[in-house]
Amino acid sequence: SSGINAEYGGLGKSVDHIRSASVSIYIDDPILRYSITLSRISQAFQLLFDNAYLLSSLGLIRFQSDKVQAFTNKFWLYADLLNLIRACYEIQREVQHQRERQRSNLKNYEHSNYETCRAVVRRRPDLFVDLIKNLADVWLPLNALQITQHSPGLVGLCGTISSLLGALTVWDRSLKLGTL
Numbered sequence: 001s002s003g004i005n006a007e008y009g010g011l012g013k014s015v016d017h018i019r020s021a022s023v024s025i026y027i028d029d030p031i032l033r034y035s036i037t038l039s040r041i042s043q044a045f046q047l048l049f050d051n052a053y054l055l056s057s058l059g060l061i062r063f064q065s066d067k068v069q070a071f072t073n074k075f076w077l078y079a080d081l082l083n084l085i086r087a088c089y090e091i092q093r094e095v096q097h098q099r100e101r102q103r104s105n106l107k108n109y110e111h112s113n114y115e116t117c118r119a120v121v122r123r124r125p126d127l128f129v130d131l132i133k134n135l136a137d138v139w140l141p142l143n144a145l146q147i148t149q150h151s152p153g154l155v156g157l158c159g160t161i162s163s164l165l166g167a168l169t170v171w172d173r174s175l176k177l178g179t180l
Contacts, residue, residue, distance in 0.1 A: 014051075017044035031089050039082035046075035070145065077141035080134050087131040087177070094120045094127065126169075130177040133165035 021040035049072040169176035
């Protein structure tokens with residue numbers, strides 16, 4: 001029964017990702033539009049394949065479980081890479097805006113890169129939480145696909161960091177990166 005509930009929950013989440021992708025396709029900025037939309041589509045496929053793997057492992061449907069699991073991990077990796085592209089792009093935009101603000105304030109024109117980045121982190125901590133979460137998360141599908149080979153301890157640490165930051169964004173909604 002709990003497997004079936006998880007299955008329906010996963011299917012619902014897949015539909016939510018597709019719905020979110022159908023909205024994000026209208027974002028004006030092309031880098032944000034494609035990175036967000038394709039990430040949401042990848043997450044939807046990841047959940048669909050994960051659900052197929054679950055049903056297969058329960059013996060409810062017949063699939064080659066190892067191939068289904070590989071597809072799950074590939075879509076997970078695609079989503080993580082697209083989320084990293086988005087976070088880096090948005091951080092770069094914020095740094096540019098901060099530098100423009102600093103230049104417009106002539107008395108504070110001489111700002112170091114450290115001061116600029118510190119100002120961006122204070123103003124947009126959600127970007128940095130998302131970046132760190134995705135940097136930790138990306139190693140999990142890479143390892144599962146055997147593209148990289150890290151120790152179970154490092155993989156566990158990355159998973160823990162990603163999970164803790166994910167929980168932090170639920171606890172403090174201001175740290176969750178929005179879809180614009």
